Amino acid sequence: MIDLLALCAFNAAYAETIDSDALERWPDFFTDDCHYRITHAENEREGLAAGIVFADSRAMLEDRIAALREANIYERQRYRHLLGIPLLGAQDEEGAEVRTPFMVARIMATGQTELFASGIYRDRVVRQDGGLRLRSRVAVCDSTVTDTLLALPL
Amino acid sequence: MQDTSTLQPVRWSGPGLTRIPYGVYRDAQLAAEEQARIFQGETWNYLCLEAELPEAGSYRTTFVGETPVVVVRDADGEVYAFENRCAHRGALIALEKSGRAENFQCVYHAWSYNRQGDLTGVAFEKGVKGQGGMPPGFCKEAHGPRKLRVASFCGLLFGSFGDEVPGIEEYLGEEICERIERVLHKPVEVIGRFTQALPNNWKLYVENVRDSYHASLLHLFFTTFELNRLSQKGGVIVDESGGNHVSYSMVDAQAEKDASYRDQGLRSDDANYRLKDPSLLAGFQEYGDGVTLQILSVFPGFVLQQIQNCLAVRQVLPRGVERTELNWTYLGYADDTPEQRQVRLKQSNLIGPAGFISMEDGAVGGFVQRGIAGAGALEAVVEMGGDGTASSEGRATEASVRGFWKAYRQHMGV
Numbered sequence: 024m025i026d027l028l029a030l031c032a033f034n035a036a037y038a039e040t041i042d043s044d045a046l047e048r049w050p051d052f053f054t055d056d057c058h059y060r061i062t063h064a065e066n067e068r069e070g071l072a073a074g075i076v077f078a079d080s081r082a083m084l085e086d087r088i089a090a091l092r093e094a095n096i097y098e099r100q101r102y103r104h105l106l107g108i109p110l111l112g113a114q115d116e117e118g119a120e121v122r123t124p125f126m127v128a129r130i131m132a133t134g135q136t137e138l139f140a141s142g143i144y145r146d147r148v149v150r151q152d153g154g155l156r157l158r159s160r161v162a163v164c165d166s167t168v169t170d171t172l173l174a175l176p177l
Numbered sequence: 178m179q180d181t182s183t184l185q186p187v188r189w190s191g192p193g194l195t196r197i198p199y200g201v202y203r204d205a206q207l208a209a210e211e212q213a214r215i216f217q218g219e220t221w222n223y224l225c226l227e228a229e230l231p232e233a234g235s236y237r238t239t240f241v242g243e244t245p246v247v248v249v250r251d252a253d254g255e256v257y258a259f260e261n262r263c264a265h266r267g268a269l270i271a272l273e274k275s276g277r278a279e280n281f282q283c284v285y286h287a288w289s290y291n292r293q294g295d296l297t298g299v300a301f302e303k304g305v306k307g308q309g310g311m312p313p314g315f316c317k318e319a320h321g322p323r324k325l326r327v328a329s330f331c332g333l334l335f336g337s338f339g340d341e342v343p344g345i346e347e348y349l350g351e352e353i354c355e356r357i358e359r360v361l362h363k364p365v366e367v368i369g370r371f372t373q374a375l376p377n378n379w380k381l382y383v384e385n386v387r388d389s390y391h392a393s394l395l396h397l398f399f400t401t402f403e404l405n406r407l408s409q410k411g412g413v414i415v416d417e418s419g420g421n422h423v424s425y426s427m428v429d430a431q432a433e434k435d436a437s438y439r440d441q442g443l444r445s446d447d448a449n450y451r452l453k454d455p456s457l458l459a460g461f462q463e464y465g466d467g468v469t470l471q472i473l474s475v476f477p478g479f480v481l482q483q484i485q486n487c488l489a490v491r492q493v494l495p496r497g498v499e500r501t502e503l504n505w506t507y508l509g510y511a512d513d514t515p516e517q518r519q520v521r522l523k524q525s526n527l528i529g530p531a532g533f534i535s536m537e538d539g540a541v542g543g544f545v546q547r548g549i550a551g552a553g554a555l556e557a558v559v560e561m562g563g564d565g566t567a568s569s570e571g572r573a574t575e576a577s578v579r580g581f582w583k584a585y586r587q588h589m590g591v
Contacts, residue, residue, distance in 0.1 A: 170374045
């Protein structure tokens with residue numbers, strides 16, 4: 024069984040890692056063969072597979088962070104994740120299906136804070152090496168619109 | 178001293194195309210004139226894909242400039258487009274982004290329309306129990322939302338409010354047609370849709386699309402990870418009107434074999450700057466001409482993009498003077514194998530609001546918009562590659578940006 028409190032602690036650590044700019048540690052929350060995607064509710068409803076971020080390995084997540092650090096140009100910004108209580112779905116020997124709502128505020132270098140994204144993480148969480156890992160996290164945004172650009176992961 | 182630049186009409190310093198008054202990105206009066214002269218004028222505006230209207234009754238709601246529009250396929254197989262505005266009080270006729278409809282009915286007072294945009298029903302037209310109702314002389318045929326001309330080219334649907342706009346192929350020009358056919362040579366299907374809200378005037382984005390000069394300077398993903406061959410060949414094609422362009426590049430196969438280009442890279446032996454999962458860009462040849470990047474634009478706000486195996490169309494819509502909506506529609510071919518589709522999904526990391534080589538474009542227009550806040554009477558310099566709009570082999574040119582302004586000034590009569 025995957026424990027609800029353990030899931031909450033896992034998600035809290037995930038959010039803290041992004042929000043405190045420890046992005047190099049963000050891929051560690053995923054399995055080697057993970058799937059990570061950012062999309063929105065309309066695409067999901069219509070079964071459209073593309074994401075604004077689409078990764079099918081942890082190495083791709085590492086590459087994204089390397090690109091953010093070394094290559095891509097964007098104004099300094101950070102996030103504040105507020106994660107809701109995980110809703111545990113089907114469980115099996117290996118892990119569980121979980122849905123967790125999120126709200127993410129974006130704080131720009133200008134000092135402005137705005138609600139940047141809300142939605143739900145649709146996860147497949149597995150137990151690995153004594154801890155939890157994401158085999159799959161699909162961040163399904165409620166809105167179809169992304170303001171300006173999305174640099175940091177959700 | 179007070180900045181009165183926004184109170185004056187935008188002033189062009191001459192007939193040339195190398196100086197752009199910053200006021201064009203800030204002036205509300207000009208923005209209103211653009212709606213009339215460009216978007217509702219003699220232009221073809223991208224509406225949606227034929228593939229998005231698969232059967233009779235399939236419709237989508239979209240915009241031509243700021244004007245809401247319904248695009249719908251009728252039982253005769255033809256596509257019709259009309260203003261999404263009830264002829265009665267002006268409310269939207271269709272509220273959903275897409276769907277299937279036998280006909281349309283305004284929710285406000287239940288006036289109804291067929292799929293060609295004709296007003297067919299007025300609720301209580303004869304009144305109730307002999308009271309009220311429309312005057313006997315009211316003629317439904319004389320009322321209705323404005324209809325657009327619709328043209329289809331390679332599965333792309335365009336609409337025009339203009340009466341005198343030339344046919345779509347003439348409007349695009351031969352070279353642009355060929356380059357559209359090159360990509361859209363077989364049926365496509367939508368694999369995702371995303372909207373990006375840009376904090377800038379729409380013209381700053383469509384200029385950016387045409388600006389082949391900025392690509393290797395602003396977008397450092399390819400160079401950082403050494404995915405950019407220094408020997409890449411390419412060119413820029415600008416059509417006769419100036420408003421339509423293609424920028425393309427290809428890997429020079431001969432130079433590719435010559436390993437010496439590596440010596441020119443500053444970080445060539447630094448493994449930290451290699452992709453850990455190079456499958457991101459493990460694509461396949463599908464056009465036989467070696468062109469790995471083709472960006473094509475059609476005046477005023479359409480873009481067709483092929484970056485390796487990553488295909489998309491983009492629709493640029495003004496949302497007030499200093500906001501723009503950029504609608505991305507990601508595409509695959511209907512006959513893609515699962516492996517080919519996976520390649521497209523992975524390469525789509527390059528584009529869109531989080532794209533490795535396009536995220537900067539979402540911000541840079543805003544940098545200009547903020548930068549020119551007090552400079553309405555001053556001008557941008559667009560002189561790279563001279564003052565003309567001719568096609569060329571080099572990409573260190575702003576010829577296609579000047580081409581945009583050539584078409585713009587023609588339509589605006591300025």
